[in-house]
Amino acid sequence: MTPDINDIPKLTDKYFLKSKEVVRHFGDARVTYGVFMRRPVTFAPRLAIDWLQGVAKARGTSFDIAPNFKEGAWVGAGDPMMYITGPFLHLVDLETIFLQKIGAACVAAYNAYTICSDLPKVAFLAMDARHCAGQEMMELMAYGASVGSEKAKKKVGAVGFIGCATDATAHFFGQNQGLGTMPHALIGYAGSTLRAAEMLHEAYPDEPMTVLVDYFGQEITDALDVCRRFPELAAAGRPSVRMDTHGGRHVEGLDMAQSYAVLDRNCPEAIRGYRSEKELRYLIGTGVSSAAIWHMREQLDQAGFPKVRIVASSGFxxxxxRMMAVSQAPVDVIGTGSYLPEKWSETYATADIIAYDGKPMVKLGREFLMQRWEEMQKAGSPPGSPIGLASGDR
Structure with a gap:
């Protein structure tokens, strides 16, 4: 997230570099950029701001950065998120990179807030790393998730995200290292789900154990086998079973009709209203559906393991x-990377210069960026002053 200052020319658009040389030749100007997005987001600017301030320091200059919202606030489409004021010579070649650090994190924060708010009693684990295109994207996504999670904790008392899968981004969640136990590969290596659990427990006897149970398509059978092998741990609620069944089949013991029956026993209102095809799939379809989670909870309870926790993953x-919330699915932890933006074009942040040496000027059609800046000028508040944070957390 902090490319060497000497690498900036290689990472920025060429027309910005040409503009920089023109400004160097004809004389600098003090400019103000307005930054906005075309969809509602949750404000997550810290990585971009920190980077800009770091570049300013390295170049021996300074930028006045005025956020119009607090971190975690809802920002509407087209709202100017922040203003950046400084020498045109030192800002013009940074636009490509600082925009990369804003949009995706804000959308991830929006999605993370949504899932944490819909399921406030569920703990979430950020498993985005495998879906990211390298370390920089990992940092953006983990940071975004942490911002959305903190907002949900404050607004609805949610448990939120308790950690992530990698050491590199664990600090965003107040952790020293990543969280996780076994992949499917360990079960293949061990030869059985039970043997994988035994090996994991022997290697990490003092850690809580989460066991994947879908490898052989015997989610219920293997979950109960593990619980019976470790009855004291099960009685203490230390082991968890992780359901990660893919969308090509139902969980062991279920089909479409039986899935309807499970929900009818436990949360009938979830299936008695109008549901779209996608919503029905999440409720009673293949993979880790709400019915599948309810089925696992029923089987664990009937076998005498009510304290064993359920971890769910796969496309959350x-x-x-939202469908898990509607059906009151008894899930304790959700591992997900699916708060990542689905439509990448929605993550595009845009910046336009709105003033040159204090004189308002912006391209036709972007006048909406100037309103708040002009209010700040009339109030006599310089960029970077507290008025820039006045919008609060909506």
Missing amino acids: SPEKC
């Missing part, structure tokens, strides 16, 4: 989490 997007 905001839409799917």
Whole structure:
């Protein structure tokens, strides 16, 4: 997230570099940029701001950065998120990179807030790393998730995100290292789900154990086998079973009709209203549906393991989490990377210069960026002053 200052020319658009040389030749100007997005988001600017301030320091200059919202606030489409004021010579070649650090994090924060708010009693684990295109995207996504999670904690008392899968981004969630136990590969190596659990427990006897149970398509059988092998741990609620069944089949013991029956026993209102095809799939379809989670809870309880926790993963997007909330699915932890933006074009942040040496000027059609800046000028508040934070958290 902090490319060497000497690498900036290689990472920025060429027309900005040409503009920089023109400004160097004809004389600098003090400019103000307005930054906005075309969709509602949750404000997550810290990585971009920190980077800009770091570049300013390295170049021996300064930028006045005035956020119009607090971190975690809702920002409407087209709202100027912040103003950046400084020498044109030192800002013109930074636009490409600072915009990369804003949009995706804000959309991830929006999605993370949504899922944490819909399921406030569920703990979330950020498993975005495998879906990211390298370390910089990992940092943006983890940071975004942490911002959305903190907002949900404050507004609805949610448990939110408790950690992530990698050490590199654990600090965003107040952790020293990543969280996780076993992948499917360990079960293949061990030869059985039970043997994988035994090996994991022997290697990490003091850590809580989460066991994947879908490898052989025997989610219920293997979950109960593990609980019976470790009855004291099960009685203490230390082991968890992780359901990660893919969308090509139902969980062991279920089909479409039986899935309807499970929800009818536990949360009938979830299936008695109008549901779209996608919503029905999340409720009673293949993979880790709400019915599948309820089925696992029923089987664990009937076998005498009511304290064993259920971890769910596999495509837990905001839409799917909303259906889990509607059906009151008894899930304790959700591992997800599906708060990542689905439509990448929605993550594009845009910046336009709105003033040159204090004189308002912006391209036709972007006048909406100037209103708040002009209010700040009339109030006599310089960029970077507290008025820039007045919008609060909506």
